[in-house]
Amino acid sequence: MASLKELKNRISSVKNTQKITRAMQMVAAAKLRKAQEAAESARPYAERIRGVISNLASSMGEGGDAPKLLVGNGKQDTVLLVVATADRGLCGGFNTNIVRKAREEIVALERAGKTVKLYLIGKKGYDQLNRLYHDHIVKYISLKEERTLHAGIARNIGEDVTSMFEAGEFDVAKLVFANFKNVMEQDPVAQTIIPANASIEVTEDETSGLDLNGAIYTYEPDEAGILRVLLPRSINTQIFSALLENQAGEMGSKMAAMDNATRNAGEMIDNLTMTFNRTRQAKITSELIEIISGAEAL
Amino acid sequence: MSDTLTFSLVSPERELFSGQVDQVDLPGTEGNLGILPDHAPLMAAIRTGAITVYADGKEEQFFVQGGFADVTPAGLTVLAERATPMADVNRDDLQSEIDRARANLETLEDEGALAAQQNIDGLEALFNMV
Numbered sequence: 001m002a003s004l005k006e007l008k009n010r011i012s013s014v015k016n017t018q019k020i021t022r023a024m025q026m027v028a029a030a031k032l033r034k035a036q037e038a039a040e041s042a043r044p045y046a047e048r049i050r051g052v053i054s055n056l057a058s059s060m061g062e063g064g065d066a067p068k069l070l071v072g073n074g075k076q077d078t079v080l081l082v083v084a085t086a087d088r089g090l091c092g093g094f095n096t097n098i099v100r101k102a103r104e105e106i107v108a109l110e111r112a113g114k115t116v117k118l119y120l121i122g123k124k125g126y127d128q129l130n131r132l133y134h135d136h137i138v139k140y141i142s143l144k145e146e147r148t149l150h151a152g153i154a155r156n157i158g159e160d161v162t163s164m165f166e167a168g169e170f171d172v173a174k175l176v177f178a179n180f181k182n183v184m185e186q187d188p189v190a191q192t193i194i195p196a197n198a199s200i201e202v203t204e205d206e207t208s209g210l211d212l213n214g215a216i217y218t219y220e221p222d223e224a225g226i227l228r229v230l231l232p233r234s235i236n237t238q239i240f241s242a243l244l245e246n247q248a249g250e251m252g253s254k255m256a257a258m259d260n261a262t263r264n265a266g267e268m269i270d271n272l273t274m275t276f277n278r279t280r281q282a283k284i285t286s287e288l289i290e291i292i293s294g295a296e297a298l
Numbered sequence: 299m300s301d302t303l304t305f306s307l308v309s310p311e312r313e314l315f316s317g318q319v320d321q322v323d324l325p326g327t328e329g330n331l332g333i334l335p336d337h338a339p340l341m342a343a344i345r346t347g348a349i350t351v352y353a354d355g356k357e358e359q360f361f362v363q364g365g366f367a368d369v370t371p372a373g374l375t376v377l378a379e380r381a382t383p384m385a386d387v388n389r390d391d392l393q394s395e396i397d398r399a400r401a402n403l404e405t406l407e408d409e410g411a412l413a414a415q416q417n418i419d420g421l422e423a424l425f426n427m428v
Contacts, residue, residue, distance in 0.1 A: 041312035151310035
């Protein structure tokens with residue numbers, strides 16, 4: 001049986017831990033709200049740009065002059081997985097789930113005889129994937145230094161990926177991240193970003209409903225020129241929204257994890273306090289017995 | 299015929315403007331554009347410059363850098379790569395932006411350089427306006 005002093009120390013140390021986890025939970029909750037707002041306000045742009053591209057893509061058709069970013073370069077041999085994870089831990093299974101999704105993708109692709117390259121965003125994903133797939137990693141960036149997520153970060157990443165595609169370093173690019181559903185649920189997904197038409201086909205039905213009253217779109221400069229500028233931008237936008245979703249997911253997951261930790265600490269404190277009181281009473285009782293039997297002996 | 303135009307200005311980060319306006323002036327890559335209600339469907343690329351929005355007899359200006367204007371019967375949407383209300387733009391920021399763009403220009407060639415030069419021209423024009 002631990003001594004009273006030891007028990008007291010343990011109780012106070014668990015109490016301190018609980019204070020920290022509770023503070024982290026509250027910080028995560030505040031950040032989650034901000035992250036959700038950011039994701040919310042980025043949505044109109046992403047939706048509009050998707051609509052515009054599918055509009056253009058359907059009018060361009062599969063002609064020979066369609067940009068490679070849209071229709072692909074005709075091969076599917078090398079696949080670049082852009083895996084976005086968080087830079088910090090203590091957020092439950094958030095990072096592990098994304099990494100698991102990425103590993104499933106890698107295994108499936110390699111079984112199909114394809115070469116896999118990894119482009120990693122976020123330290124936690126790097127730590128986990130570096131152990132298993134060190135040779136596959138072509139680039140790793142951490143966003144730890146960035147205080148807020150802004151479109152510039154996504155633009156840099158997007159430009160990087162696009163230039164790698166143009167240099168022929170890969171044929172297909174997939175983005176792996178977690179879709180934020182709610183605090184308890186973040187859904188890891190793999191989304192194809194290059195070629196772009198893979199992600200557009202889904203939305204084609206919605207936008208064909210766009211009513212121009214029979215008028216014809218005028219393009220300034222020409223369609224191809226616009227598409228050439230628009231496609232990289234759409235890739236940037238997809239990366240940006242993935243980063244935003246991830247941020248919201250990380251905070252949600254952290255909030256849930258810290259809530260659990262706080263509750264567990266509370267339980268532990270209750271148990272320890274119970275043991276502490278029992279030990280104290282046992283000690284008092286045995287002291288009393290000693291005194292009484294001592295008095296009787298006189 | 300509707301007498302106002304539904305206009306929204308969105309950047310990747312947020313929606314900067316949304317509402318009914320009388321006219322919007324845009325800096326297109328091929329020249330400036332004035333969009334009035336009931337404009338024909340148009341898709342135009344935008345260069346660095348200022349967007350002027352006319353509504354209720356008032357003017358509001360935004361600084362934009364790259365993007366697209368999309369005119370449909372439903373209204374005008376500007377997808378700007380970067381957009382800031384003119385009130386938040388100051389000379390120092392612009393100057394450092396110009397310097398950075400100039401330094402960058404030397405590393406580029408052909409099409410990239412042309413676009414960069416256009417960007418610098420737009421920035422300088424704005425710099426003189428502020």
